Amino acid sequence: MLEWTVTADAPDGPVSVRGSVTELSGPVHVVCSLPEGTLRQVTAALPLTVEPDERIFMNGYQTWTYCPEYGPKDRIRGLHGLPRSVVDRHGLDRYGDYHFVDYPNKPGLTHGFSWCYFRRGERYRLIASLDEGPGYTLFRYDAGRGELRVERDCAGVRCGGELHAFDLYFAEGGEDQVFDGWFGALGLPAPSAPPVAGYSSWYNRYERIDQAAMQADLAGCRTLLEPGDLFQIDDGWESAVGDWMEPDGRKFPRGLRPLVDEIHAAGFQAGLWLAPFVCRKGSQVMTAHPGWLLQVEGGPWLCGSNWGGFYSLDIDNPEVTDYLRRVFDRVFREWGFDLVKLDFLYGAAPFGSERESRAGRMIRAMDFLRQVCAGKRILGCGVPLMPAFGRVDYCRVSCDVSLDWDDKWRNRRTHRERVSTRQAIGNTIVRRQLNGRAYLSDPDVFFLREDNLRLSWEQKQLLARVNALLGGVYLTSDDPADYDETKRDVYRRLRALRRAEDVRVDLDRGRICYRLEGKDEVLELPEKLLGR
Ligand code: 9PG
Numbered sequence: 440m441l442e443w444t445v446t447a448d449a450p451d452g453p454v455s456v457r458g459s460v461t462e463l464s465g466p467v468h469v470v471c472s473l474p475e476g477t478l479r480q481v482t483a484a485l486p487l488t489v490e491p492d493e494r495i496f497m498n499g500y501q502t503w504t505y506c507p508e509y510g511p512k513d514r515i516r517g518l519h520g521l522p523r524s525v526v527d528r529h530g531l532d533r534y535g536d537y538h539f540v541d542y543p544n545k546p547g548l549t550h551g552f553s554w555c556y557f558r559r560g561e562r563y564r565l566i567a568s569l570d571e572g573p574g575y576t577l578f579r580y581d582a583g584r585g586e587l588r589v590e591r592d593c594a595g596v597r598c599g600g601e602l603h604a605f606d607l608y609f610a611e612g613g614e615d616q617v618f619d620g621w622f623g624a625l626g627l628p629a630p631s632a633p634p635v636a637g638y639s640s641w642y643n644r645y646e647r648i649d650q651a652a653m654q655a656d657l658a659g660c661r662t663l664l665e666p667g668d669l670f671q672i673d674d675g676w677e678s679a680v681g682d683w684m685e686p687d688g689r690k691f692p693r694g695l696r697p698l699v700d701e702i703h704a705a706g707f708q709a710g711l712w713l714a715p716f717v718c719r720k721g722s723q724v725m726t727a728h729p730g731w732l733l734q735v736e737g738g739p740w741l742c743g744s745n746w747g748g749f750y751s752l753d754i755d756n757p758e759v760t761d762y763l764r765r766v767f768d769r770v771f772r773e774w775g776f777d778l779v780k781l782d783f784l785y786g787a788a789p790f791g792s793e794r795e796s797r798a799g800r801m802i803r804a805m806d807f808l809r810q811v812c813a814g815k816r817i818l819g820c821g822v823p824l825m826p827a828f829g830r831v832d833y834c835r836v837s838c839d840v841s842l843d844w845d846d847k848w849r850n851r852r853t854h855r856e857r858v859s860t861r862q863a864i865g866n867t868i869v870r871r872q873l874n875g876r877a878y879l880s881d882p883d884v885f886f887l888r889e890d891n892l893r894l895s896w897e898q899k900q901l902l903a904r905v906n907a908l909l910g911g912v913y914l915t916s917d918d919p920a921d922y923d924e925t926k927r928d929v930y931r932r933l934r935a936l937r938r939a940e941d942v943r944v945d946l947d948r949g950r951i952c953y954r955l956e957g958k959d960e961v962l963e964l965p966e967k968l969l970g971r
Contacts, residue, residue, distance in 0.1 A: 440463075440486075441459060441485040442457070442485070443457065443469050443481075443482065443605065444457045444480070444482055445480070445604050447476040447478050448476050449473075449475065450476070451474075453479070463609045465624070466608055467608070469483070469603070470604065473599060473602050477595060477793065478596045478598050481602075481605070482588060482591075483590075484586055484587065486587075487587040488585035491510075493558065494559075494946070495509045495558075495580060496508050496509075496551070496557075497509070497550055498552050498555060498824060499535070499551060500536040500785075501785050501822055501824065502820060502835040502837065503821060503837070503838040503855075503856035504855045505856070505857075505862040506869065508869055511547060512546045512582070513549065514548055515542060515544075516544055517544065521852065529743070530741045530742065530744045531744075533743050535854055535856055537854070538789065539592070547582035548580070548581055549579075552575050552823065553567065553568045553823075553825040554578075555567075556617070561613055562612070563614055563616075563617045564610075564611045565609070565617040565620075565621060566609055568606060568607060568608070569608050570603065572603075573596075573603050574797070589605060591796075593791070593796045596791060596793060596796050608621050608625075618872040618876060619876075625828070625829075627877065629875070631832075632878075632879060634937060635833065636664070636665070636914065636934060637668035637669030637707065637710075637913075638656065638915060639884055639914045640653065640675070641674060641916055642884045642916035643888075643891055643917065643918070644675070644916075645675065646674055650693065650698060653698055657701060658920065659919040659920030659921070660707065660919055662919055664919070666707075667707070667708065668706075670709060670710065671710030671712070671780060672712065674712050674782075675690070676712070679721060679723065680746050681714075681719055681722035681752075682723045683766040683770070684765070708777040708816075709778070710777065710779065710780055711778075711780070713780070713781060714786070714821075715752075715763050716752050716787035717786040719750075720746075724752075725750065728758065730758075731756055731762075732750050732751065734753070735789070742789070749783070749786070750786075752786070752787075754804050778816040778817070778832075779815065780818040780820055781817055781820065781831075783821045784804065784805070784820070784822035785821055785823060787804035788804055798823070805830040808831075809830045817830075817831040817832055817833070818833040819831035819834035820834070821835075824870075828873075828877040828878070831878055833879050833911065833912045834877070834878045834879075835883060836866055836870040836882060837862070837867050837882055838856055838858060838862050839858040839863065840884060840885075842893060843860065843893040843894060844894060845859050845861040845862070860894065864882075864902060864905050867880070867882035867906065868909065868964075879910070880909070880910045880912065882905065882912070883906075885899065885914075886903075887915070887922065887926050887929060887930060888917040888922075889921075890921070901965065905962070907934070907939075908937075908953060909951075939953040940954045940955070941954045949965075949966070950963050
């Protein structure tokens, strides 16, 4: 039985409405009627016990947030143990949910957003949201007490009339059964974009890109990629994050159009990275239009420390949305790009307002992007998961891969959104059910190259195979010109792996089973990935 309570502040004092639901199967909508006022708390609790060998999945706030399956004694440390000065200096609490969610850091306590499941072998108990508009559905599980709490993240939002306190979906059964059931109840159309493979400039050159570098990698890609593949220019083409109307003239003196023409002449689709809802300190946009920045308690909202610090733009300012319309018009119509990788999207909605919840604002931001990118493809990145469902064609499900297995030792105890190949693979595995249902998943890039990389051949193979089996986007940042015949052969076989059928992940035995060209195959997952 689920018992719920809604508390609001009304002119005549606080109001509390309660109720319970006994039939917890399929869609469960808790709707209540409230006087005019302000929501204070919307919570529910249900008893839920787990066996010692049961696994708990609590979806992390945004795409980069590491969220492995937990055991009943596990905790989510969050930023606990990091000095406040370090958190503030790097804005670490801004990349995830830390600035609005409490991390108790106690054994047995875990939390997550929009969906969670409890898994014993192949049996799943899924509890998921059917609508995040009224507020993120925040799950908090207490394994010791055997209780699941559900909170609607909507404090401070005005109410009056009907409130959808909770829109939930409950299912128990096999993996496909519960996830098909959830997406069926969501009523999302199946993703229409085809799977894509290709190149991204980030994970080799990083921001050190220019026309010559892109032409060199394009020449390499022509020797290996297939017609229709993606050639995606990542961060580094712009003078400053936020200033999207012109590329950096020193790096791209001829502009981007000639390069796009070359990409098209090679038979590829052209992709460009942008972070539309943020701008860096010192950008033109920030200097010329301080009024475009989202104001939180009288100042701009820092979203993190990349590029020396960057801030949220205010999507309620019509000048901001006008500007972004002009940006996308130029990117698509004047420059001729086919796809945009839209990043750091979480910056659009660190808060809600009295008119809408935080999630409602994020959904509105995603709807805006879908509208201004109509007819073109979007690859979402750095975005809370469920607001992106059905609104982007492709979407990351994991953090960035590092050029080694798990980043440098001193970087390991930071935020859950940190860069790590090990954690990227982990998230690709536990969020595999989204691929083909919510969008086509981008597991981030894989590598076969030797230089500028400290992964073993086994690690490269593992990353490349997991990405091929569980993702719908298959990019590398290698320059294929450096591949010898053996690597070319490996690359082609990896691409064939994307056609594998009946892909089943068995995390208890640590393996992925699939069928390829009529033969049953197994990919063993190493201990060091599973963390046991
Ligand atoms: C470009 C990059 C690439 C990459 C994106 C994103 O938590 N962090 O500090 C953090 C910083 C950067 C980052 C991810 C996480 O990378 O995922 O593919 O486009 O931006 O700047």
